[in-house]
Amino acid sequence: MEKITIDLKDFLLTGNFGPVVIGMTKDDVIHWLGDPGQVHDFKSGSAVLFYNGFELFYSTDDDQLYAIQNDNLYYLFEENAPYPINEKVSVDTSFLHFGKPLTLGNLKDYLAQQQIDFEIVHKDEYDEIVLESGVKFDFENRGSKPDACLLNGIRYFKY
Structure with missing residues (x-):
């Protein structure tokens, strides 16, 4: 195998x-x-x-x-x-690998450093980072400090 x-x-x-x-x-x-x-x-x-x-x-x-x-x-x-x-x-x-949980803020900084284009999409309950490929990162409920929200999922849906 x-x-x-x-x-x-x-x-x-x-x-x-x-x-x-x-x-x-x-x-x-x-x-x-x-x-x-x-x-x-x-x-x-x-x-x-x-x-x-x-x-x-x-x-x-x-x-x-x-x-x-x-x-x-x-x-x-x-x-x-x-x-x-x-x-x-x-x-x-x-x-x-960051050696710590991924937050919206540190992932935005890292993607920018890696020169990977993305946009932030604000949903009612949470924020997403959307890459050019269509792959999305979504984060826990944004609360009062959006950049501190923890990564919840990585998703690619294409219907």
Whole structure:
């Protein structure tokens, strides 16, 4: 079995999760990433493949992938990169290792330093950083200090 490492920075810049791209079939995803830890069918036309924190959503009508997200971000704070999602695949998260929880403020500063274009989108309950690729970072409820809000999720949805 050939092991692969997915570069999180590449995902952020392109929306491609290593060899996995939006529009790919569920079977193709499993071919590249191996068997998921769990599969959940929402019985609403969509289902999700779980890979140790990463969630890949697909339509049950045509089995096509339409979203990739992780809203279980403890791995970003681990010092051991790459982060394994199963025996076959690891994700190189070193691009976002700060040694502390990621906040809106320190992520904005870091992306600017790396010369990665982004925009801030203010939602009713939270703020998002949106990259040119369409990948989004969302943060906890903004409260009175928006730049101190902690990263909640990284998401790429394409319908």
